[in-house]
Amino acid sequence: MPDLFDIKLVFTQIPQLLAYLPVTLELTAAAGVVGLILGFLIAMIRVKRVPVLYQISTVYISFLRGTPIIVQLYISYFGIPILLKYINYWNGTNFDINGVPPVLFAILALALNQSAFMSEIIRAAITAVDPGQIEAAESMGMTPNQVRMRVVFPQAGIIALPGLMNSLIGLIKGTSLAFVCAVVEMTAAGQIMAGSSYRYFEMYCSLAIIYWIITLILEFLSSLLEKKLSIPQESPALKQATAQEVLAND
Amino acid sequence: MIKIRGLVKTYGKNTVLDGIDLDIEKGEVVALIGPSGTGKSTFLRSINLLEKPDAGELTIDGHTYDLAKISKKDTIAIRRSTAMVFQQFNLFKNRTALENVMEGLTVVKKVPRKEARERALAELRNVGLEAWQDHYPQHLSGGQQQRVGIARALSMDPQLLLLDEPTSALDPERVREVQETIDKAAKEGNTMLLVSHEMGFVRQIATRVLFIDGGKVVEQGAPEQVFSAPKTPRLREFLASFNEYANTEADNAPARTPINVIVPRTPTIFPVKQEQLI
Numbered sequence: 001m002p003d004l005f006d007i008k009l010v011f012t013q014i015p016q017l018l019a020y021l022p023v024t025l026e027l028t029a030a031a032g033v034v035g036l037i038l039g040f041l042i043a044m045i046r047v048k049r050v051p052v053l054y055q056i057s058t059v060y061i062s063f064l065r066g067t068p069i070i071v072q073l074y075i076s077y078f079g080i081p082i083l084l085k086y087i088n089y090w091n092g093t094n095f096d097i098n099g100v101p102p103v104l105f106a107i108l109a110l111a112l113n114q115s116a117f118m119s120e121i122i123r124a125a126i127t128a129v130d131p132g133q134i135e136a137a138e139s140m141g142m143t144p145n146q147v148r149m150r151v152v153f154p155q156a157g158i159i160a161l162p163g164l165m166n167s168l169i170g171l172i173k174g175t176s177l178a179f180v181c182a183v184v185e186m187t188a189a190g191q192i193m194a195g196s197s198y199r200y201f202e203m204y205c206s207l208a209i210i211y212w213i214i215t216l217i218l219e220f221l222s223s224l225l226e227k228k229l230s231i232p233q234e235s236p237a238l239k240q241a242t243a244q245e246v247l248a249n250d
Numbered sequence: 251m252i253k254i255r256g257l258v259k260t261y262g263k264n265t266v267l268d269g270i271d272l273d274i275e276k277g278e279v280v281a282l283i284g285p286s287g288t289g290k291s292t293f294l295r296s297i298n299l300l301e302k303p304d305a306g307e308l309t310i311d312g313h314t315y316d317l318a319k320i321s322k323k324d325t326i327a328i329r330r331s332t333a334m335v336f337q338q339f340n341l342f343k344n345r346t347a348l349e350n351v352m353e354g355l356t357v358v359k360k361v362p363r364k365e366a367r368e369r370a371l372a373e374l375r376n377v378g379l380e381a382w383q384d385h386y387p388q389h390l391s392g393g394q395q396q397r398v399g400i401a402r403a404l405s406m407d408p409q410l411l412l413l414d415e416p417t418s419a420l421d422p423e424r425v426r427e428v429q430e431t432i433d434k435a436a437k438e439g440n441t442m443l444l445v446s447h448e449m450g451f452v453r454q455i456a457t458r459v460l461f462i463d464g465g466k467v468v469e470q471g472a473p474e475q476v477f478s479a480p481k482t483p484r485l486r487e488f489l490a491s492f493n494e495y496a497n498t499e500a501d502n503a504p505a506r507t508p509i510n511v512i513v514p515r516t517p518t519i520f521p522v523k524q525e526q527l528i
């Protein structure tokens with residue numbers, strides 16, 4: 001049985017799959033950015049305990065973290081057209097449901113899902129900032145906004161970074177479910193291609209390799225960024241006072 | 251001159267400060283002593299508005315403020331003229347020593363960066379840490395961190411420097427270097443309000459000592475008088491507990507200062523690698 005597993009095909013079909021990589025990356029980028037912004041806003045609501053919004057955010061996070069992403073994609077894909085029909089019915093408007101590109105349903109579901117996870121990471125990071133340093137900033141006369149921009153966010157950012165990157169890596173793989181919203185990204189394209197060749201196993205091997213490499217690249221970039229932002233572990237050399245300064249001191 | 255009138259601070263039913271009055275002349279060093287939990291720190295923090303007083307007036311910089319209903323703008327004005335030195339240093343740990351001192355100048359006072367840098371360097375030089383300007387707080391000893399804290403506070407040219415137990419988180423050797431720094435700042439004419447449990451230091455540096463107990467000023471006067479001839483029984487009792495402690499310590503340890511102490515020039519740092527944490 002020489003033909004059971006065509007290892008050559010695993011690699012030769014990768015370029016065909018890579019043609020759909022931009023769709024995957026677009027989904028990831030769009031859902032990631034929207035998720036991050038939403039997540040940040042939700043985190044601020046939770047840290048500040050804004051009444052009403054706080055309670056809503058609790059239910060929101062609980063629901064989005066407590067239901068599978070594939071179910072959320074289906075809800076978005078089937079629910080939004082129904083919602084639009086109702087809006088048309090109530091308001092007499094005429095939104096064209098078929099005019100909405102399917103990719104928007106997928107982005108919406110993925111972004112909301114990301115925002116729930118990211119908001120918790122950001123909230124934890126903000127509350128982890130040393131209150132003593134916040135007091136020090138306040139005591140010197142910084143405005144609340146200056147305290148946030150100069151003390152809280154820079155330090156919370158460093159704390160949140162690994163968690164956010166982890167979430168982003170999860171998102172990349174989550175985009176492979178976007179086919180349920182009729183979006184042909186990399187995995188969906190692979191399934192379509194395999195449908196005609198019946199080489200499903202080879203196709204999934206190829207996909208696994210691509211996703212793995214993307215994740216490796218992201219992990220590498222993340223560790224570079226972490227290194228750049230974190231406080232150096234090594235103590236720097238002592239600054240030698242210049243001859244001029246020594247003279248000035250005497 | 252700085253005037254504080256009728257400062258009251260309560261937490262629920264618990265009255266921490268029960269109407270404190272205090273006048274501080276320019277260049278004076280006023281020390282607050284008293285048992286823990288009697289509101290000394292709260293008093294300092296109320297002046298800086300890190301705590302919101304329930305009543306009281308503060309006159310500083312020629313303005314009189316009603317501390318109970320103070321606007322955001324006035325809060326910032328008061329904070330700018332009263333710099334705080336914290337027990338736990340509270341340096342910005344993601345900034346170097348120099349950046350820590352520059353922060354208030356550039357962000358709050360909007361001093362141009364170059365000028366702020368010069369000023370911050372001068373302040374670091376003043377506390378003897380110019381060579382450590384590029385070090386992050388984690389690379390500095392406790393004493394050095396507190397000296398940066400003092401430099402950071404002084405860089406704001408405060409009308410009043412508030413020192414909240416500045417040496418109580420330090421080991422005895424570091425206490426000395428910080429005390430010397432505070433002493434120097436006092437000699438340079440900075441007006442100070444100091445909370446401390448180091449009676450020897452208070453006696454040496456203060457121009458006036460206030461004994462606070464139960465949220466009230468129980469006794470005040472020149473350090474000589476307060477320490478050598480306390481009038482109230484409560485202060486006598488309080489000072490006696492210190493003497494007892496000092497005496498027992500003297501009994502157990504013949505020499506209070508170890509003789510063969512090797513003082514490292516740079517702090518010994520053992521960086522903890524991420525792998526070692528688990």
